[in-house]
Amino acid sequence: MATLELRIREDVTVRSRRLGLLFWLAIGWIILIFAVAILADVLPFPSPTDMDMLEKRAPFSTEHWLGTDGLGRDELARLVFGARSSLLVGLCAPVIGVVIGGALGMLAGYFRGRFEALLVGSADVLLAFPPLILALAITAYLGQSILNLTLILGVLGVPAFMRVARAATLALSRREFVIAAQALGATHARILLRELLPNVVLPLTAFFLVGVAITVVAEGALSFLGLGVPPPTPSWGSMIGEGRESLDIAPRLAFLPAITMFLSVLSFNLVGDTLRALTDPRQGAL
Template sequence: MTIATSSPRRQSAFWMAFRSNRLAWLGVALLAIIVFSAVFAPWIAPHDPLQQNILHRLQPPSSEFLLGTDTYGRDVLSRLIYGSRVSLVVGFVAILIAMVVGSAIGILSGFIGGVFDRVVMSLLDVMLSFPTLLLGLMIAAMLGASFENLIIAIAITEMAPFARVARAPTISLKQRDFIEAGRAMGFSDSRLMGRHILPNMLSEVVVVGSMWMASAIRTEASLSFIGLGVPPPTPTWGGMIREGFENILDSWWLAVCPSVAILLTVLALNILGDALRDAIDPKTRVE
């Protein structure tokens, strides 16, 4: 993949390519709506997401409850809006941690090389041999169900892809003339990696991050569905699907509404990631 630099001409070409992608704006619009709802949830949500009212239990969508109510009489729309906070925060923070730690491991492994590189890559191959959900399930089960442990579990499962992405260009870049010139001038290895190698691969890592954030949100929903996510009564999309699964035939809105929310969020992130990738490297575009 062609690595974007920080020159004004490259930045201008990037934004022109991104703006010309009409599908990209659909992803931006969907993600903006979801983020807006999460940030302003206290003002947008029509009801308290934790307030129970048995008299209103399992009511279908109506003018009072636009997406109906659950088995405890809680407003589904309000819980859906507040649940977006958990999904977005967990997805963003977990991917940010995985991006920083994984990229650092990949750069260090590719730069040092030799036995260290082989050992690190072997460990990453072991991690990649496990399905993401299965590895996250094992880690979350060992750590216990909590908001912080959920982020840690997802971050660990997503580190290996970032390390792989960062390692490959590091091996190529460390042999370039500007790295050799830096060594001749007495630059330390940390300076060469942090100020000369990292900026030349940062755009590629960010693109991967936008795509893997969708995977992190799916993993969070899956772990919440099986009871290893954020403990109730905090609303989460995966937890809402689990609660509505038993009443799927009679009260379809309980499981369908959070499922659609996950679908739209993942779709928006995937569209945005594809658009960023195409803008950075026009050769990958599908005409």
């Protein structure tokens, strides 16, 4: 066992040295947007909702580093506070998906039988609906709020996380350490929590980061359509939607939040894909 653990650590160490520059640039960008989102209230920026109609679409200046939008609001402040809204939904919704979907997926992959067929069938039914259309319909019915948006996107993410957890559990449930635990008389709960969960967490964590990127895009799409984060709270999607009215006069109002969202989504995808490669159980990670 000690020799096996040593080999696993050496394998992970060797692969971690191949991360590359893009991975660390993505990590740096994620740290930056999280830092500005957390410290938005103490940073020297004006309020993102204060309007000055005399400064509509003002260019870059020392007072407004990225200019102002169509209502005279500071564009940089709205980008910073918009990061808080987008990341709040982007992080909390996948947490709902990974907790509920991960638990159901592990149970389905371990117990199999009719229980697995019921869960997989339910997930297939939910996946059969176009997620954006379903989110639009539910949001229009429940009303606009960050809580409703987070719950809707979280529930829509449950089937994907359930599939990942089930696939990992199926691959691991017949491994030697699980069979040995069963032979020693371990209960189902102990096997699930002590043997399988530490291994299933690895692919779920990697997919969680990809889920954050997908959720940020989904939140941006709903906000762009006017059914996401309610105004005047800024978010990157709503800023893109507001900026499209000024494309011929000040295209930066749409491009700046779009570029910010693009870099954030790309960074989460890069980090998630890299961690998924490093923690692939087929590579020997136990």
